[in-house]
Each structure stands twice: as C-alpha cells, then as structure tokens.
Amino acid sequence: MKICTILKQVPDAEASIRTSGDRVDLSGVTFVMDGMDEYGVEEAIRLREGGAQVEIVALALGPKRFEDAIRTSLAIGADRAVHIETDETYDAISQARILAEAVKKEGAELVFVGGKEADWDSAALGPALAEVLGWPHVDWTTKLALSGAAVEATHDTDSGTETVKVALPAVITTQQGLNEPRYPTLPNIMKAKRKELRKAQPADYGAATALTRLTGEAIQVKTRLNKLFSGDAVESATALVNALRNEAKVL
Amino acid sequence: MILLVPEHAAGTLRGSARELVTAGRTLQAALGGEIHALLLGPGAAAAAAEIAKYGVQAHHSEDAGYEPFKAQVWTHAAAEAATMLGAKAVLVPASRSGLSYAPRVAVRLNAALLEDVIEVDSDGATVGGKRFTYLSRVTESSRTTALPVVISLKVNVLAPAEAAAAPGAVAAIDLPAAASGVEVLSQAKASTGGVSLDEASVVVTGGRGVGSPEGFTRLVEPLAATVNAAVGATRAVVDAGWRPYADQVGQTGKTVAPNVYIAVGLSGAVQHLSGMNRSKTIVAINKDKDAPIFKVADYGVVGDVNEVVPELVKLLKG
Ligand SMILES: Cc1cc2nc3c(=O)[nH]c(=O)nc-3n(C[C@H](O)[C@H](O)[C@H](O)COP(=O)(O)OP(=O)(O)OC[C@H]3O[C@@H](n4cnc5c(N)ncnc54)[C@H](O)[C@@H]3O)c2cc1C
Numbered sequence: 366m367k368i369c370t371i372l373k374q375v376p377d378a379e380a381s382i383r384t385s386g387d388r389v390d391l392s393g394v395t396f397v398m399d400g401m402d403e404y405g406v407e408e409a410i411r412l413r414e415g416g417a418q419v420e421i422v423a424l425a426l427g428p429k430r431f432e433d434a435i436r437t438s439l440a441i442g443a444d445r446a447v448h449i450e451t452d453e454t455y456d457a458i459s460q461a462r463i464l465a466e467a468v469k470k471e472g473a474e475l476v477f478v479g480g481k482e483a484d485w486d487s488a489a490l491g492p493a494l495a496e497v498l499g500w501p502h503v504d505w506t507t508k509l510a511l512s513g514a515a516v517e518a519t520h521d522t523d524s525g526t527e528t529v530k531v532a533l534p535a536v537i538t539t540q541q542g543l544n545e546p547r548y549p550t551l552p553n554i555m556k557a558k559r560k561e562l563r564k565a566q567p568a569d570y571g572a573a574t575a576l577t578r579l580t581g582e583a584i585q586v587k588t589r590l591n592k593l594f595s596g597d598a599v600e601s602a603t604a605l606v607n608a609l610r611n612e613a614k615v616l
Numbered sequence: 617m618i619l620l621v622p623e624h625a626a627g628t629l630r631g632s633a634r635e636l637v638t639a640g641r642t643l644q645a646a647l648g649g650e651i652h653a654l655l656l657g658p659g660a661a662a663a664a665a666e667i668a669k670y671g672v673q674a675h676h677s678e679d680a681g682y683e684p685f686k687a688q689v690w691t692h693a694a695a696e697a698a699t700m701l702g703a704k705a706v707l708v709p710a711s712r713s714g715l716s717y718a719p720r721v722a723v724r725l726n727a728a729l730l731e732d733v734i735e736v737d738s739d740g741a742t743v744g745g746k747r748f749t750y751l752s753r754v755t756e757s758s759r760t761t762a763l764p765v766v767i768s769l770k771v772n773v774l775a776p777a778e779a780a781a782a783p784g785a786v787a788a789i790d791l792p793a794a795a796s797g798v799e800v801l802s803q804a805k806a807s808t809g810g811v812s813l814d815e816a817s818v819v820v821t822g823g824r825g826v827g828s829p830e831g832f833t834r835l836v837e838p839l840a841a842t843v844n845a846a847v848g849a850t851r852a853v854v855d856a857g858w859r860p861y862a863d864q865v866g867q868t869g870k871t872v873a874p875n876v877y878i879a880v881g882l883s884g885a886v887q888h889l890s891g892m893n894r895s896k897t898i899v900a901i902n903k904d905k906d907a908p909i910f911k912v913a914d915y916g917v918v919g920d921v922n923e924v925v926p927e928l929v930k931l932l933k934g
Contacts, residue, residue, distance in 0.1 A: 378886045382750050389754055401868075456758075458722055458729050481867070486749050486890075489719040489731050492687060496720035501688055501797040504716050507861075517801065523712045525805040525862070527684065532797050541851070541868040542861060576728035581757040585748065589898065593910060595918035602927035605899070605917050613897050613914065615876050616818070616843050616932060 366417060366533075369473040370405040370443065371464060371494070372425040374398060374434035375484040387581040398434035399484075403441070403546035404539035405477025408509055410442040411544060417511055420444050422471055426460055428452050432562070439557035440549030446562045447471075449570065457485070459573040461493035466570035468498060474533045475516070480505055480540035491538035502536035503529060507543055617649035619703040621694050622667055623711060627659030629666050631815075632709035632769070634776030637670045639707055639736050639769050641777065646738035647704050647763075654697045654789070656690065657682035664786045671780025674787070681793025684800055685713045691720040692794035698725055703764060705743060710768035718768040728760035730767045734774075743767070751867055751890035771814075772873060811846040813863065817875045821848030821865055821892070825881020825902065825921055829858040835925040836880055842932045848872070848892075850882045866891035881921045884909025901925065 376382065377395040384390055409421045423438040423446040425431045435446045447467060455463065468476055478491035488504065495502035507526070508519035516535060519528045549557070567573070592608060594601035609616050618640045622633035640651045655664045655676040664674035675697065681689060694717070698706050706721060708714040710732040722729035730736070733745035734755075744759040745767065813819065820843070822836040832847070840847045849859035851866060865872055867887040877895035882888065884900070884907055892898070893912055900913040901924050910916045917924050 376750070378751060382753050384754075389750065456729070457719065457731070461719070461723065483867070484750060486747070486752065487731055488715050489729060492716055493719035493723050493729070496691065496723040502716075503798070504687075505712065521712065521861075522685065522803075525803065527803045528801045530799045530801055535797070576762065577730065577758045577760050579756065579758050580744065582749070583755050585753055585755050585893070587893070587912075589912055590914040591910065591916075592914065593905065593916045593918055595905065598917075598919050598923035599927050601917045601919055602924050602931060605915055606928065606931040608915050609876075609897075609899070613876075615897055 366475065367420045367422060367471055367473040368409045368412070368475045368477065369422050369424045369468050369471055370402065370409055370438065370477040371479070371490065372398060372402045372423050372431070372434050372438055373479065373482055373484070374427060374431045375482065378483065382584065384582055384584055387583065389582045396430055396433065398437045399479050399482060401479030401481060401483065401539055402438075404541070404543045405479065405537075406438050406441050406443055407544045407546040408477060408539065412511060415511070422447060422473065424464060424467055424471075425449065426451065426455070426464055426567070435562060436557055437549060439560045439562070440554040441547060442553070445560055447565055448562060449565045449567055451567050453567065454575065454579070455573065456575040456577045457487050457489035458493050459575040461490055461497050462573035463567050463570045465494055465497035467565070468494070470570070476536045478536060478538045480538045488538070491536050495536035498534070498536070500534050500536055501531050502538065503531055504538040505540050506537050507540065509537060509543065617701055617703055618643050618647065618651045619694070619698050619701060619706045620651065620653040620667075620672065621706065621708045622653055622655065622663070623709055623713070624655060624659055624663035627662030629663050630709070631776065632711065632771045633667060634670065635771065635774040636707050636709060636769060637667070637672060637777035638774045639767070640672070642736055643705050643738050643743065646740045649704070652701055652703075654694065656693055661786070661788070668784040668786045669779045670777050671782060671784050673784040675789035676786070677789050677791040679791070679793040684803065686796045686798050687713075687717040687720060688796040688798065689793050690717045691724060693791050694721045695724040696791060697789065698764070705764060706766045708766075708768050710770045714768045718766050722766040725764055725766065727764040727766050728762070730758065730760070730765060732768055732770050734770050736767060736769075751886055752871070752893055753890070811844060813846045813848055813865070813870050813872055816846035816872070818843050818845035818878070819848050819865070819872055819874045819876075819892070819895070820845045820878045820880060821850065821882060822853060822880045823850040823882025824852045824856070826853070827881075832858060835921055838929050839878065839880070839925055842929050843876070845878070850888055879909050879913070880925060882909060883907050884912065
C-alpha cells in the first residue's frame with residue numbers, strides 16, 4: 366500500500382511574528398516542519414512497523430524553503446518525496462486540487478494531513494483533499510488501526526469521541542495524541558540525503574486557481590493592563606479580588 | 617439568496633444558529649435575496665420552526681441518516697440545497713463538524729471557502745472575511761474573487777440576531793441522507809462534568825505549576841466552583857495524564873474567549889495563548905514574575921499557587 370503524507374513548513378512557534386505594511390513579514394524567521402505533519406509521518410512508519418507493506422511518500426506544495434521540512438520527513442522515515450515547488454499563493458481549496466492530482470498519480474490509498482496548520486490556523490486541507498478525490502476523511506484522529514481494506518479510527522467530535530470504520534482509500538487528519546513522533550537520528554539524516562526528492566510543478570498536476578485572495582494581515586493587539594501584585598499571599602490575593610470586583614467589575 | 621445550515625440538538629437550536637442569522641443579514645444587505653436555512657436530522661422540523669422566527673425561510677429533513685454527523689452526508693445535503701435554491705453564500709458554524717464539511721461543500725460547489733471567520737462583509741460581487749492566523753497572533757483579511765462562497769463562522773463571536781417582525785415559512789424538503797463510506801462503531805460523550813469549556817463565561821485553567829492531579833482537586837476545582845467556572849488544562853498537564861484531553865486549551869485543544877480567564881501555575885506558551893488570548897479579562901497566578909503569561913494578563917499575582925489560590929477561594933466566597 367502506498368501512503369502519502371502531506372507536509373508543510375511553518376514558522377517555528379517560538380519565532381516572533383512581525384508585519385511590514387499590511388503583510389506578515391517572514392524574513393529572518395526560523396522555519397520547521399509543521400508539528401501536526403510529524404504525526405502523519407510517524408503513523409505511517411508505525412503502520413509499517415506493525416507489519417503492513419507500505420511505501421511512504423512525502424508530498425509538499427510550496428516554495429523552495431520547504432525542502433528542509435521534506436528532508437526532515439525523509440530522515441524520520443519517509444521513503445521518498447515529491448516537492449511541487451512554487452512561489453504562487455494557493456488557498457486550501459486550490460492546494461487540495463493540485464495535491465489530489467499528485468495523490469492520484471502516486472496511486473496512494475491512504476493520505477495523512479496535519480489536523481490544523483500552524484501558519485494559517487486552517488483545518489481545511491484534509492477535508493477538501495478528500496472531497497476532490499471523492500474519498501471519505503476522518504479528522505482530529507487520535508487512534509488508527511488497519512483492518513483489512515479499511516481503517517478503524519478514533520477521533521474527536523463536537524460531543525466527545527467516536528470510533529469509525531472507513532473503507533480505503535481515505536484521508537486521515539492528525540492531531541496530538543495520535544502518537545509520539547520520533548526524532549531523526551544522525552545516521553538517518555545522512556541516509557535521507559540519498560533518498561529521492563523529486564521536483565515537480567503545479568502545472569504537472571493541472572494547476573488550479575485560488576478563489577480567495579489575501580487583502581491584509583495585522584498583528585492582533587489587545588492592550589492588557591499588566592497589573593501585578595506580589596509579596597505576601599494574603600495581601601496580594603486581597604488586592605487581586607478588590608481589583609477584579611471594583612475595577613474590572615467581574616466575579 | 618443566502619443559505620444557513622444551523623446546528624440543533626434534538627430540535628433545540630444551538631447558540632451559534634442566531635450568530636449565523638446575524639452574519640446572513642450582513643451579507644443580505646449587499647447580496648440581496650432571501651435568507652434560507654436547512655435543518656437536518658431528527659428534530660429538524662422543531663428547529664426549523666424556531667429559526668423561522670428570525671425571518672428565515674426554513675427547510676427541514678428529518679431523515680435519521682443525518683445523525684450522527686458524517687461529513688460526506690452533510691456535504692451532500694448542503695450542496696444539493698445550495699444548488700436547488702441558487703445560494704450565493706452558504707454559512708455554517710465553525711464547530712468541529714462545520715470545519716469538517718465546509719471545505720467539502722466548497723469543493724463540490726466550485727465555491728470559495730472562508731474558514732473560521734470572525735467577521736464578514738460584502739460589496740455585492742465578492743465576500744470578505746477576517747480570521748485569525750499564525751496561532752491566533754495575526755488577524756487576516758481575505759476576499760473571494762467571485763461567488764458563491766462557503767463560510768464557516770467562528771462560534772461565540774457575533775452578537776446573536778433578534779427575532780424578525782415577520783417570521784419565515786417552514787417547509788419539509790425532500791433531501792434524504794446520502795450514503796457514506798464511514799461506519800460509526802462507537803461513541804463516547806466527553807464527561808468533563810460541571811460547566812462546559814465551550815460555553816463558560818469564566819474559565820480556570822491549571823498548568824504544571826499546580827503540581828499534581830491532587831493539586832487540581834485541592835486548588836483548581838474549588839476555585840472554579842466558587843466562581844462557577846469551567847476547568848481547563850495545559851497540554852503539559854494533559855500529557856502527564858492529570859486531566860483529560862477534553863480539558864485542554866490551546867492550539868491543539870479548545871479555543872475559548874470567556875469574560876474572565878484565570879491561569880493558575882501555567883507559563884503561557886504561544887500554543888497555549890492561541891487558545892485563550894481573546895478572553896476579555898485575563899488573570900494569572902505564577903511564582904515566576906517573568907512568566908510569559910503575565911505579558912497577556914490584565915491582573916496577576918506573583919506567588920505560590922498553594923498559598924494564593926486557597927486565599928482567593930476564601931475571599932471570593934465571602
Ligand atoms: C505543536 C504543539 C502544540 C501544542 N499545543 C498546546 C495546546 O493546545 N495547549 C497548551 O497548553 N500547550 C500546547 N503546547 C505545549 C506548550 O508549548 C507548552 O509546553 C505548555 O503549554 C506548557 O504547559 P504549562 O504552562 O502547564 O507548563 P510549564 O511551561 O512547565 O509552566 C509551568 C509554570 O508554572 C509555574 N509554577 C510552578 N510551580 C508553581 C507554584 N507552586 N506556584 C505558582 N506557579 C508555579 C512556573 O513558573 C511555570 O511558569 C503545544 C506544543 C506544540 C509543540
């Protein structure tokens with residue numbers, strides 16, 4: 366079985382985000398593979414370690430810098446990678462249309478997508494990709510097992526959790542709890558350099574046009590009072606309750 | 617016209633339904649046409665009668681196949697209704713379910729998607745929206761290049777609509793649930809007990825500084841009970857197994873924006889802040905005066921939670 370894991374490279378969460386003009390300015394920012402995508406690569410490896418015959422193909426759509434994240438996935442355990450390199454901005458839906466073509470060409474039966482992207486805060490790619498492919502999807506997955514030509518997956522819903530059985534092919538979106546992603550080891554980082562990283566272009570997959578465009582970005586600023594009480598616990602607790610009741614007029 | 621797909625629980629509309637009407641009216645002012653609503657699953661007729669009070673033309677299909685929620689099944693219904701009625705905009709709440717099928721509806725309708733938006737506007741030809749990005753640190757504005765558009769609307773943000781002078785019509789719609797490749801084997805309700813995180817107006821969240829599961833019972837829960845708050849937890853606490861995942865606030869947990877957020881013994885990591893930084897008043901208790909949580913706090917106590925929290929409980933009870 367072929368498994369595709371979709372990768373994104375995002376700013377390190379510790380990096381501070383700046384704007385210049387009305388756009389986020391990412392110059393000088395450290396980028397990492399999206400933590401959510403690590404769960405997908407790890408889960409694919411675990412399926413193999415559990416005895417399944419799988420080939421793991423990392424698939425990424427984005428600018429040249431994405432190579433670092435792709436190399437990381439190869440070092441963690443993906444077998445090879447396809448990088449659809451572009452500086453074009455696509456939204457989640459147009460990305461899904463391009464990536465779906467790539468998944469079809471690969472003939473994959475299982476696709477992992479990060480549950481929520483750390484740059485766009487978006488959970489749309491997985492469901493959109495599944496829809497373009499005409500496949501079912503399971504989102505916010507915390508547990509996965511192969512069961513013949515199907516998977517059994519436990520995931521979070523609005524009211525709690527649910528275990529579902531889904532016939533393959535299917536898209537699975539990941540989240541914390543699915544597994545503990547391993548770190549790439551030095552020998553594996555060296556080995557990853559010899560693994561195939563094929564370059565492609567959006568046009569190879571029929572391209573697609575974004576139906577939305579970005580019109581502005583601004584740092585969210587909410588001015589906070591930053592009033593700190595310290596010293597004796599009883600005194601500072603009293604000062605806090607007074608401030609909450611008389612100044613903020615809450616509680 | 618504009619199509620809303622509100623959620624209901626066995627016939628009772630969820631709070632997000634009236635927010636959909638608010639957004640629908642904003643778009644209607646520019647796009648014209650009527651506002652319609654599609655209600656699905658057992659209880660849909662009662663929920664339709666309820667939403668009609670807001671001047672909305674309500675359609676219902678009681679087919680039991682709409683419960684439990686399945687993304688492909690709801691996608692089919694929303695897309696069919698949108699096509700049948702000629703919708704320029706489809707609005708759903710950005711609940712887990714809404715976020716799960718809105719992208720599919722957009723693909724199926726060849727429509728633009730505006731996801732998890734806090735605000736909408738329209739010039740008649742396109743629709744714009746605002747949403748949070750970069751772990752909720754940035755507010756992004758984007759616009760569609762054309763119509764139709766599918767919008768998932770962040771919950772608990774817009775003012776709920778008031779009833780209209782003239783109610784809309786209520787009618788059954790012939791829209792049986794489609795088949796899906798997903799079979800539900802079992803379900804478990806989240807048993808947080810007490811006040812639910814999503815709806816609480818006060819949230820008390822404990823971090824690793826609370827020390828232990830007993831620390832939650834001894835400090836966080838009594839404080840929460842005193843101010844009628846829901847209990848939240850950081851990921852460090854959830855990973856340690858002190859609290860269930862359902863309690864987690866942050867990037868990979870719940871997003872909350874209560875009136876008052878009380879952070880007890882947590883550091884204020886970016887991933888945590890992204891789930892609570894829109895709270896109205898933020899209070900923090902931490903023994904480290906340089907803890908990042910104090911930067912986003914309105915009020916803070918620098919001190920040991922073991923000493924400060926019992927004192928707070930005493931004072932707030934009095
Ligand atoms: C991809 C990803 C997603 C993540 N998602 C989330 C998420 O959704 N939610 C989340 O919360 N985190 C998330 N994290 C983890 C996050 O980065 C932090 O590790 C976590 O929030 C830290 O939890 P904490 O504040 O409880 O613990 P710590 O950072 O260890 O902080 C404990 C704090 O308690 C204080 N303290 C200790 N003892 C006392 C005492 N006796 N009295 C008073 N104060 C005391 C300390 O000064 C310290 O500030 C995520 C991380 C990643 C990489």
